[in-house]
Amino acid sequence: MRRRVRSEGGGHDEPSMTAPLLLVYINAALLLQLAIGVGIWLWRRRSVGTVTPVAAPPGVVPVSSAAWPGWRGFRVVRREFEDRAQTQCSFHLEPVDGAPLPPFKAGQFLTFSLRVADADAAAAGAQRTITRCYSLSDRPQPGSYRVTIKRVTPPSGRADLPPGASSGHFHDRVREGDVLQVKAPSGHFFIDPDLAVPAVLIAGGIGITPMMSMLRWCLAEQPGRIVHLYYGLRNGDEHAFKQVLEELAAAHPAFHLNVVYSRPGANDVLGRDYHAGGHVDVELLRRTLPHGRHQFYVCGPVAMMESLVPALAAWGVPRPDIHFEAFGPASVRIEPAGPGEDAAALAAPVEVHFHRSGRTLAWDGQDASLLDFAERHGVEVDSGCRSGSCGTCETRLVSGSVRYAHAPDHDVTSGHCLLCVGTPASALVLEA
Numbered sequence: 001m002r003r004r005v006r007s008e009g010g011g012h013d014e015p016s017m018t019a020p021l022l023l024v025y026i027n028a029a030l031l032l033q034l035a036i037g038v039g040i041w042l043w044r045r046r047s048v049g050t051v052t053p054v055a056a057p058p059g060v061v062p063v064s065s066a067a068w069p070g071w072r073g074f075r076v077v078r079r080e081f082e083d084r085a086q087t088q089c090s091f092h093l094e095p096v097d098g099a100p101l102p103p104f105k106a107g108q109f110l111t112f113s114l115r116v117a118d119a120d121a122a123a124a125g126a127q128r129t130i131t132r133c134y135s136l137s138d139r140p141q142p143g144s145y146r147v148t149i150k151r152v153t154p155p156s157g158r159a160d161l162p163p164g165a166s167s168g169h170f171h172d173r174v175r176e177g178d179v180l181q182v183k184a185p186s187g188h189f190f191i192d193p194d195l196a197v198p199a200v201l202i203a204g205g206i207g208i209t210p211m212m213s214m215l216r217w218c219l220a221e222q223p224g225r226i227v228h229l230y231y232g233l234r235n236g237d238e239h240a241f242k243q244v245l246e247e248l249a250a251a252h253p254a255f256h257l258n259v260v261y262s263r264p265g266a267n268d269v270l271g272r273d274y275h276a277g278g279h280v281d282v283e284l285l286r287r288t289l290p291h292g293r294h295q296f297y298v299c300g301p302v303a304m305m306e307s308l309v310p311a312l313a314a315w316g317v318p319r320p321d322i323h324f325e326a327f328g329p330a331s332v333r334i335e336p337a338g339p340g341e342d343a344a345a346l347a348a349p350v351e352v353h354f355h356r357s358g359r360t361l362a363w364d365g366q367d368a369s370l371l372d373f374a375e376r377h378g379v380e381v382d383s384g385c386r387s388g389s390c391g392t393c394e395t396r397l398v399s400g401s402v403r404y405a406h407a408p409d410h411d412v413t414s415g416h417c418l419l420c421v422g423t424p425a426s427a428l429v430l431e432a
C-alpha cells in the first residue's frame with residue numbers, strides 16, 4: 001500500500017511504514033553502526049600498534065622487509081609550487097619498479113644522486129654527480145613519496161657565485177616523467193609516537209618540510225594528540241602550504257597553528273595571514289604554550305637553530321625532549337663540552353694524515369670539521385649534505401678517533417668516520 005504524503009515543500013510518494021518494519025530498519029541501522037565502529041577500531045589498532053614508531057598505513061609493508069639498499073629509480077609524477085613566490089616546489093615520486101614502498105618515520109629524509117651541470121665548466125656542457133638530502137614532506141603513503149625543495153640563491157652580495165646546484169636543477173630541469181636515483185628514507189629526526197605528550201613543531205622557512213610530515217602523520221594516526229606548529233618566515237610571499245595548514249587548523253581542534261612573520265609585506269594582515277610579528281623565540285613559546293611537558297621538534301635556518309635550541313634548554317626543557325635537525329652545517333650546542341676536552345684540543349695541535357692524497361697536516365682547531373680542514377688545504381674529498389646525513393664523506397679511519405658534537409644522522413660504518421661533522425679527538429690517519 002502506498003500513501004501520498006504532502007509536505008509544505010511539495011508532494012512526495014513514500015512507502016507506508018508498519019511498526020515491525022520500522023523495528024527491523026532500526027535494528028539493521030544499529031548493527032551497521034556497530035560493524036563500522038569495530039572496523040575503525042581494528043584499523044586504528046593495527047596502524048598505531050606496529051613495531052616501528054611510525055605506523056604503517058594500510059598497504060605498506062614493514063620497513064625491515066622493504067627498505068632497499070643503494071639507489072632506486074623514482075619517477076616524478078607531479079610537481080607543484082607551494083608558495084606564492086614559487087620558490088618552494090613539491091615533487092611527487094613513484095618507484096619505477098612499482099614495488100611497495102617502505103613506510104618511513106615522519107620527519108625522515110630521502111637522499112638523491114643527481115647529474116647536474118658543472119658550473120665551473122658549464123660552457124663545455126660538462127656534468128658532475130652530487131648528493132643531496134630532502135625531507136619527506138608528507139605522511140607515509142602506500143605508493144608515493146613527496147619532497148619539497150626551496151630554490152637556493154647565492155649568498156647576499158655574492159652574485160658572482162653560482163646558485164644552489166641541486167635546488168636549481170630540481171626547479172629548472174626536473175620535469176614530470178623524469179627518473180631520479182633515490183636512497184631509502186633515513187634519519188634520526190622523527191616524531192615520538194607517545195600521544196600522551198603534546199608535540200611542539202617549530203619550523204623556520206623550508207624547515208617546514210619535516211614538520212608537514214609529522215603534522216599530517218599525527219592528525220591521521222593520533223587525531224586526539226595536541227600539536228602546536230610554530231612556523232616562522234619572512235612574509236606571505238614565502239608562506240608555503242598556507243591554505244592546507246589553515247584548513248587543517250580549522251578541521252582539527254587539537255592542532256594549534258602559529259604563523260610568525262619577521263618582515264610582513266604590505267598586503268599581509270595580522271590575524272588573517274599570520275598570528276604574530278618577529279621571530280619564533282622562547283618568549284613567544286612562554287606566552288602561548290600551556291604549562292606542562294612537551295616534546296619540541298626544531299628545524300630551520302642556522303641562526304634559528306643556534307639560538308633557539310640552546311634557549312629551549314636554558315628555559316628548562318629536558319634534553320631528551322628537544323629534537324632538532326639542521327639542513328646544512330650548523331653548530332648547535334646544548335650542553336657545553338667538557339672544559340678539559342676543548343682545552344686539550346686547543347692546547348695541542350694534532351697531526352692528520354690523508355693516506356690517499358699523501359698529505360700530513362696539523363689540525364689547529366680553526367675549522368668546524370675535518371671536511372672544511374681538508375678543503376682549506378686542497379685535499380680532495382667527496383661530500384654531499386655537509387651535516388652528517390647523507391654519508392658521502394664517510395672515510396675509513398685507519399687510526400685515531402673522531403669526535404662529533406652530536407650523533408650524526410647517517411649510521412656510520414664501524415671503523416669509518418664522517419668528515420663533514422667530525423673533528424679529531426686524537427692524531428688521525430684517514431684513508432681519503
Ligand SMILES: Cc1cc2nc3c(=O)[nH]c(=O)nc-3n(C[C@H](O)[C@H](O)[C@H](O)COP(=O)(O)OP(=O)(O)OC[C@H]3O[C@@H](n4cnc5c(N)ncnc54)[C@H](O)[C@@H]3O)c2cc1C
Pocket residue numbers: 109132133134135136147148149150151152153154155161162163164165166167168187206209210325326327328385387389
Ligand atoms: C637532512 C636534510 C634534509 C633536508 N631537507 C630539505 C628540504 O626538505 N627542502 C629543501 O629545500 N632543502 C632541504 N635540505 C637542504 C638540501 O639538502 C640542500 O642543502 C639545499 O637544497 C642546497 O643545495 P644546493 O645544491 O641547491 O646548493 P649548493 O650548490 O650546495 O650551494 C649552497 C650555497 O652555496 C653557494 N655557493 C656556491 N658556490 C660557492 C662557492 N664557491 N663559495 C661559497 N658559496 C658557494 C650557493 O650560491 C648557495 O647559496 C635538507 C638537508 C638535509 C641535510
